[in-house]
Amino acid sequence: MRTKKAFHWSIVLVLVSVGLLSGCGQIGAGSNGDGIVIGAAMPVFDDKWLSYLYDAINQYDKEHDDVEVSMVDAKNDSSKQLEQVEKFIVQGVDAIVITPVDTSAVEPMVNAAKQANIPVVVVNRMPDEDVLAKLDAYVGSESIEGGIKQMEEVEKLLEGKGNVAIMTGELGHESQIKRTEGNQEVVKKNPEMKVVREGTAKYQRAEGIRLMENWIQSGTKIDAVVANNDEMAIGAISALKAAGKLDDTIVAGIDGTPDALEYIQSGELEVSVFQDPVGQGEGAIETAVKLAQGEKLEDKMVWVPYELITKENVEEYVQKWEEYNQ
Incomplete structure (x- = not known):
């Protein structure tokens, strides 16, 4: 150093x-x-x-x-x-x-x-x-916007009540801090929702599997897993499937990656938020x-908005990625 x-x-x-x-x-x-x-x-x-x-x-x-x-x-x-x-x-x-x-x-x-x-x-x-x-x-x-959109959709799916686990990215990254902050803002507005687990899986699928396995082994009742990105969410899905618990658990990610869209199409991932x-x-x-x-720039902050993805509109984003890959 x-x-x-x-x-x-x-x-x-x-x-x-x-x-x-x-x-x-x-x-x-x-x-x-x-x-x-x-x-x-x-x-x-x-x-x-x-x-x-x-x-x-x-x-x-x-x-x-x-x-x-x-x-x-x-x-x-x-x-x-x-x-x-x-x-x-x-x-x-x-x-x-x-x-x-x-x-x-x-x-x-x-x-x-x-x-x-x-x-x-x-x-x-x-x-x-x-x-x-x-x-x-x-x-x-705006990372906080992504976290809010993501958790608001989870709130609807849970009907405003349930135990939530938040899977965070690399600690200290702006996206980890703000996406999690957005998640927590929504939970605070819903007294019957509770964050029962929070831990980092470093934005990696393999780490998401490991962390989810630990949470499952702890015996904590988890109704929804809300991850700072899709890779960790997919890792959580793998662990939940292996334990036979996926059908009882809502999983949400962020980024709207092509891999994530396949999981939304299959119904295994309920929510993602597209970051373009x-x-x-x-x-x-x-x-x-x-x-x-x-x-001279009109504004030094150039924002590219987040967009919510669910099974209802997933095909629109599949097409978008196909266009990007042409």
């Missing part, structure tokens, strides 16, 4: 390099001196949902000859992502798009880019208010290009 002193000198070296590059007329003209160059610092390429966001950015790149996107994989390592952003700064990109590995670690990246006068767009994972104030734009969906990765990817790259061209 870097010491504060080492980090300080790394930033100094980056900014000195940037100064040298600007003296050569490269800053603001893209690293190839022709057209707009966008640096895209992504957390991990091996993520199914995020892959659609990446595809949308890359598709924009293919369709616009005057735009070049340099996309890099931090492999879920915040220090590696910082180094990648530093490299973008040295290269003199015209704007930087970041989906942070960890929102609590994104501020040094933003500070370094801003000192080099490079606009920054954060997409999908919202940092805290202090960092938001420094950004040129944030593109994403293509909409977020398109919004991020379009916003970054506008900033690179010196355009």
Whole structure:
């Protein structure tokens, strides 16, 4: 791990390099001196949902000859992502798009880019208010809205009463905090609903299986499992099926992934909330290009709304994913 002193000198070296590059007329003209160059610092390429966001950015790149996107994989390592952003700064990109590995670690990246006068767009994972104030734009969906929509539908299915288990994502992530907060807001309004279990399955299907197995073994009566994402919800479904308890338990997820839609079609997953990765990817790259061209944004917060998915409207989202995959 870097010491504060080492980090300080790394930033100094980056900014000195940037100064040298600007003296050569490269800053603001893209690293190839022709057209707009966008640096895209992504957390991990091996993520199914995020892959659609990446595809949308890359598709924009293919369709616009005057735009070049340099996309890099931090492999879920915040220090590696910082180094990648530093490299973008040295290269003199015209704007930087970041989906942070960890929102609590994104501020040094933003500070370094801003000192080099490079606009920054954060997409999908919202940092805290202090960092938001420094950004040129944030593109994403309001996580608390997703949690509220999800639990409101569960409330209807439970008719306002029952024991709920909340399966949370990676602790400390903005989506984990806000989606759970939205869930709890709805439960508080219903005195006959009670959260009896809450634990993290780190957004992973295998962890969802493990956590659900533990809850089943505890003997706690659970009427609904509400998960921060679809992968954990699918994990919970697997464990509930193996224990013969799925028919008595409502399961809800968030994201509206293609896998989740199959479970909704079969009736095993009752609820998901669509978070549009293509909409977020398109919004991020379009916003970054506008900033690179010196355009003033009407609003630095670019929202892509969540949409409730149930068995009644699932075919609409199946078709949407088919279009995305064409």
